[in-house]
Amino acid sequence: MNPLISIVVPVYKVEKYLSDCIGSILLQEYDHLEILLVNDGSPDRCGAICNQFAEEDQRIKVIHKENGGLSDARNAGLRAMAGEYVTFVDSDDTIEENYVSTLVNLAERHQTQIAVTLFRHIKEGEEKTQVEKSEKLEKLLSTNEALETMFYQDLFDNNATGKLYHHSLFKNIEFPKGLLYEDLLTTYKLILLSQNGVAFSGSQNYNYLLREDSIEGSPFSKKKFDSLIYILKDLEEFKSEIPILHKCIECRILSLLFHLFFETEEGSIYEVEIFSLIKKYRVGVLTDRYARKKARIASVISFLGRRPLRIFYKFGKSRN
Structure with a gap:
């Protein structure tokens, strides 16, 4: 049986990008999905857009909450999820049709609780480049190997996105509310808990949008x-x-x-x-x-x- 995959999408002030993000999720070739759109008190039309998509696809559930930040939105999605695995997609990013299927196959084939694929960085306003369809690098990393490659920012980084996690890893772990760069405080703890290490694929199927008005691009504070x-x-x-x-x-x-x-x-x-x-x-x-x-x-x-x-x-x- 194909396991149910929960996709948690925190939503805040992304009216311009949200439809493309949700649309890319709905196009997944792996369709046994639960899509959790967490409207984090967004003041624009994001809440209405989420509701409209939910009316059109029964796999979508919308959570409306007061603004609490990215970590709080992800945690709300985690509390509501029912899937065996969960992956996070930021609401200004998109994913390729094989994103979920690649991650699920990795986790199942290597019997791991975390699977990882690569980002494709896209500058806002630029066209998406084609990804080669040839065979990609794939390997099983031990816990220490995975932590080393992540901290050295070699094969992959500490981003919560671009990864699939078994739901049990979040039993006693949440994203830290009120802090920026929350992934740095969370991902390594999840890797420490993952049985049989981390499965990695060099497939570039998560499209990370580089925006000047993102948190990364905002002035120092x-x-x-x-x-x-x-x-x-x-x-x-x-x-x-x-x-x-x-x-x-x-x-x-x-x-x-x-x-x-x-x-x-x-x-x-x-x-x-x-x-x-x-x-x-x-x-x-x-x-x-x-x-x-x-x-x-x-x-x-x-x-x-x-x-x-x-x-x-x-x-x-x-x-x-």
């Missing part, structure tokens, strides 16, 4: 800084529990620090604070031959100071 400090404390504690993973964890921490450093205003207290944290981790990453090349180069340049680091970042962006 106190909430981002407070979330960063919380994440650092959490990952430092985890690092002390599993020393064998300390290098890859430090690499992921430094990548986040660089990412947020370039969002800060030059000369601000946030820039100074984050740069002091960069200095704490840069030597360890610089001497780690498995660390990302960009992180190691940025670590070297950081010894010259904050201004040269910003120049390096702008030069790198101009070459993309």
Whole structure:
């Protein structure tokens, strides 16, 4: 029997993108689905759009709730789900027709509780490129291998999306409400619980939309800084529990620090604070031959100071 798959879609201020997102889910070749649209108090027409789709397809259930943020919306979907497995789709993204079937086949074939596929990044306003139909890389990763590749941002990253999870993994785990970058605090804990590691496929069938007005593209804020400090404390504690993973964890921490450093205003207290944290981790990453090349180069340049680091970042962006 084909297991029921729950798809949780948090919805907030995405009126422009929502129909494409839901439409791509309805086109899945795997049709034993439960689609949970969680309207997180969106002030636009999102709630009405969700209701309209629910009237047209009985697999869709709509949850209307007060605004509580992305984590709270995902948690609401988890509490309402009935599927054996669950996957998350952000409401400004789309998925290819084989997204669910690929993940289910991976999990069933390798008898794992987590299966992962790749993102295809699409800049808003640009056409979607064709994906080759040839055979893709597939492998079964042990728990430590999966954590290493995730923290090194090698085969996949810590995003909650692009992954299939057995429902039992969320028995005692929720996404942290009120924090940004919540996936960093959650995905590694789910991997630790997954029986038989993580099944990975190199198929690019999750279309991640790059938007300037997304959380990632929004200006730096106190909430981002407070979330960063919380994440650092959490990952430092985890690092002390599993020393064998300390290098890859430090690499992921430094990548986040660089990412947020370039969002800060030059000369601000946030820039100074984050740069002091960069200095704490840069030597360890610089001497780690498995660390990302960009992180190691940025670590070297950081010894010259904050201004040269910003120049390096702008030069790198101009070459993309």
